[in-house]
Amino acid sequence: MENLMTYLRLALIFSACLVYGDTLDKTKLNVVFITLDDLSYESLGVNGCKVPEISPHMDRIAKSGMRFEGFHVQASNCIPSRALMMTGLYQQHNKIFSLGKAGAGNQVIRNTIPTAFRDAGYHTGIMGKNSHHNPFDPYTGFDMEYEGYGSTKYPDKVYEKTKAAIANSAKLKQPLFFNLNIYDPHVGWYGWSRISGTHKETENHPSRIFTPDEIPYPSWFPPLAENAKTGRTKRGTKDIHLMEEVTAYYNTVKRADDSIGQMLRAFDEAGITDKTVFVLISDHGAELPGGKTTLYNEGTHSPLFVSWPGVTKAGSIHDSEVIGSIDLLPTFYDMLNLPIPAELDGRSFLPMILGQQIPSWRPFVYIQQNDRNKARAIQTKDGFLYIINAWHDGETKFGSVSTGTLSWSLFKAAQQSPENDPLATAWINKLEFRTPHELYDIKNDPSCFKNLVNDPAYKDKLSEIRKTMIQEASISGDDIALAALRNPESAEARTETVKAIDASKASRMSDPNYARRAHYDPLDGKLVLDNTLFEGESGIWNSSAPGLSLSKTGGSKELGPGAIKFSGQEGQSLRFETKQSFDATTFKSIEFAFTLTPPQAPKAKKAKGKKNTKDKLAARNERRKQNPMPQGSVSIEYHDGTQWHSFTKGNLNKFLNEQKLQFPAPNAGFSKATKFAISIKSSNSGILYLDGMRLAADVNWESxxxxxxxxxxxxxxxxxxxxxxxxxxxxxxxxxxxxxxxxxxxxxxxxxxxxxxxxxxxxxxxxxxxxxxxxxxxxxxxxxxxxxxxxxxxxxxxxxxxxxxxxxxxxx
Ligand SMILES: [Ca+2]
Known part of the structure; x- marks a missing residue:
């Protein structure tokens, strides 16, 4: 308590020291908050990356303001990381434990980054990854969604929409808050397919395409014998070098930078770059083994650039403190000169942006993983990373998107081959199973190769860090982690923590006052019956059909989340049916929105020369055989309490990609016990992916x-x-x-x-x-x-x- 009082007293002194002319409430500068998706800290030129011309535009933002070297996101996968930063709350308070939104129930969190800016009179707009970014339904704070999911992989679109946001803010005579969520370099890497490896792209090229000889070997990968660096992707037909995959990632970083360049171009052309604050971060590390979804340094260390005209000194670097993503929201409040809501877990680092020190600043960042591989970590100001792997039991394997990479399979192959590399073997073993706890000296070993947890020389350091970690968990209410934090070497204690985390989410989901239920969406006013993202089990759908892998653990490991597998049985039907019936008498219409995609089916291309046509067709047919696209039909239906009726049915091809299908109520209206269903029939084998399911009704208002x-x-x-x-x-x-x-x-x-x-x-x-x-x-x-x-x-x-x-x- 005494520490807290000191902190509060100092906070008062510091706010009194602020030059109020500089805060945003006075200057009304625009603010652009840029998030990169899965961008490694080390892939930016300004951070020492040697790839030529890799990130001139991101570097421009960094060099025009202040770089924070000790910034960490506090979760290492997309939605939990974004929820933490948007709410300034730890996971036990924002309830976003995993990619699925179900655990968040029906809560609405009032104070988020966009609401802070809206309260301050800004026009608030978002582009890209909105549903990932702000998982609360109904979400609050954005006046305008400029473009949805995936759009920011197109630099031209970023330019066009940034211009629109600038024009709208001028028209409204409000300063602009623009949240630009660049989808690159998330997978969907340029020139790369997980299934078949390197391929030629026909459109949306980065402004420079790199070759593997220009690309550095990831610093957090251990050395791997040269002859172990080639192999086949899951369904590849020829050997591919590991560096081709890494190159694909870097080409996508380049395209992310192109998008940021186009955003900056729109500001430059409007002549308002010097009236705009740019803040840039990544939501976590690269989707390569040892990065995204791990709590190693690569997983959470992120760039943080703040370029604030008239405030930050160009080219300045802050490297004395560690800062977490929960600190962003309180800092934005402070920049706006608004009171910081008391319930936030984060703190404002505004004085650091102003070039001052905060003597009572928290000397650590506490990091949480409540998803599949439950863990806690802490990064300290004096350069240590300590991780407790509650999930470790010696048998369970690490489950992550990165295990689907070519790099992962090459390390696995090295592990299994007789002439394997001992370093590579130890590394992949560690990644796959972990140990109960790990300690790294980040200043000397940022790649986290040498676990010091049992080194007697670090005994005192370890005990000091553990004390801090337990204290932070206790004070912040992260009780579910305490058993493992107090006793990491005890298998029982680790199991207790894993169970406590699962029980916490399950109890919210089963609580009728809290569980996810129908709600009105403030953006389009519709009554949303379900808005499922990768979570068939926790949504309202009966997903027990054979072949369906929308399991509660995030999908089948083999096929990935949202996969639907057809066995080739005659007329096999996969049916998503609502478990419950709805009193739909007030529904004017019902809308089915979903995205149904084949697994990157190769497109038929026009062959240039006759010579190769035959070979190309043969290769294509071969690929198609490995990855067939199911043929069949789709029917969208409702049940009126007596029988099923079809709104529409037709060839499966008609329902591919993003769908938004609206059907009016039947003439007599929907019944008091209406069910809805999507049925997909196919008689050949194959795979489809289903994502972004939303079922929503237009409901009559009463005046x-x-x-x-x-x-x-x-x-x-x-x-x-x-x-x-x-x-x-x-x-x-x-x-x-x-x-x-x-x-x-x-x-x-x-x-x-x-x-x-x-x-x-x-x-x-x-x-x-x-x-x-x-x-x-x-x-x-x-x-x-x-x-x-x-x-x-x-x-x-x-x-x-x-x-x-x-x-x-x-x-x-
Ligand atoms: Ca991400």
Whole structure:
């Protein structure tokens, strides 16, 4: 407690020291928050990468501001890492344990990076990886999604959409907060297929294509005998060199940099680069063995660049402290000069950005892995990494996307061959099974080759680090990890932790008040019955059909998550059917959205010369035989309580790739007990991948009478409704005329004896309808049996409210 008081006192002194002219509330600079996906720290030029011209644009951001050398993300796979950074909360508080969103239940976390900027009057936009980035449903904070998943693998699109975001913020007269989530260098590597290895791309080339001789061997790979560096991908037909795979990764880093270049071009052309703060990070390390999904240094060490015109000194480096991704949100609040919400686990490092020291700064970063291979780690300021592998039992093998790489299979082959390399063997054994705990001297061994946990010379250091780790787990409420942290060498203690982590997620999922259930999506207003991402078991679908590998552990290891396997049995049907029936009488329509993809089926290409055509066709047919695309039909259906009806059916080819299929209710309406299903029939063998399933309904709103046109003077409020029960959600839509910013018009509810600003209201149609605002208020009637709402003008000038309408939607 004394430490905390010291920290608070110092925090006060430091905030008093700030030059307030520099904070964003005064200067209204734009902010671009860039995340790279699976980018290794060591693949940037500014970080010492020797690949020529690998990252000029990312380097430009780094060199124009401050680089933080001691930055770590606090989870090593996509969604948990992004959830931590977006919420400033550890996993026990944000509840995002894995790629599946189910464990997060129905919670809405109010304070996130975009809500901080929206509260400060910014226009908040996002491009790319939105569903991965912000797993909360309904999510809050973004006014506008500029483009969805995958779009940021196209630099031209990044340019076009950045321009649109800049134009919109100008039109709205609001500074811009633009969250650009670059999908590269996540797999989908340029010129590379996991299945067949190197191949020629026909489009979307990086601005420079590297050859393996230009590429460095990853520093965290142990040396491997030269003759062990070639082998075949899973279904490859010829030997491929390990460095071809690494080259494909680097070519994709280059394309990520091209995208960032296009974003910068849009700012340069608008002449506002010097009025914009750029913050850049990666969500974790590269998807290669020893990187992503591990808590080794490569897994969590990330670049962090902050380029803040007029504040950060060009080319400055901060390397004295370690900083975690939970510290980003509090820092953004501080940069905006907004109070930092008390519940956040992270702390603001704004003084460091201003070139100051924070004497009481936490000398470590605590890292969590609650997904498949449950573990905890800590990186310390004095350069040590300590990992506790709760999952280690000597038998369980490490399960990760990186085990599907060519590199992994080459190390595995080296391990099994008689002339193997002892270093490579030890390394792959360690990766595959781990040990109960590991200690590394990161300053001298950043590749984590030498485990010092049993070295007597580090006994005192180890005990000091362990004490810190247990303390952080206790203080932050990470109780589920404590057994293994206190006693890592005990198999029982490790099992206790694994079980506690699983039980924590399971108890939330089975709690009817918490479990994921239908909810209204603030972006499109639809009632979402399910929004499944790789998680057939935890969604609403009955996924017991044979061949389905959407298992709760994230899919079959052989085929990967979301795989559907057809055996070739005559007329085999795989059926996703909702487990429960819905009272769908209020549904106006139902929408099925999903993505169905074959496993990178080779496209038929026009042969240039006649000479090779025959060979090419033969090779293609060979590949197709190895990876056949199932032929068959799809039917999308509903059950009216008596029998199944088909909305549509047709050839399977018609339903490939991204689908958004909307069907109106039948003339007599849906029944009180409606089920929905997708059925896929095929009589040949093959594999398909299903992802991004969303089932959503349009529901009728019921109108409630509302007062006519009102002018609200400064400070005045308008009472809207009282004594309304049995609602789940109320929508207010209105437009208004005011000299001042609309953000001063507050929607409040009366609760616990006082007026409170409603947490999760959202604006939509801001840009499309030009100042038409719709505010959603979702308040459960059990919480507040008497609803009182008001609109309050807290601006200093009158606001005229037009076309006020108030509607309610049924509880669900
Ligand atoms: Ca990622």
């Amino acid at each position: 409630i009478s509302a007062p006519a046109r009102q002018v609200l003077k400064a400070g005045e409020s308008l009472d809207l409704i009282t004594d309304l029960s049995d609602y789940s959600e109320v929508e207010l839509s209105y437009n208004f005329i005011s000299d001042k910013s609309a953000s001063q018009l507050l929607l409040e509810s009366y609760k616990d004896g006082k007026w409170q600003v409603i947490n999760n209201h959202d604006y939509r149609d801001v840009l499309q309808a030009d100042k038409k605002y719709a505010a959603f208020a979702k308040i459960s009637s059990s919480e507040t049996p008497v609803l009182k709402l008001r609109l309050r003008n807290s601006a200093s000038s009158p606001v005229r409210i037009n076309a006020l309408s108030v509607q309610k939607r049924p509880s669900f």
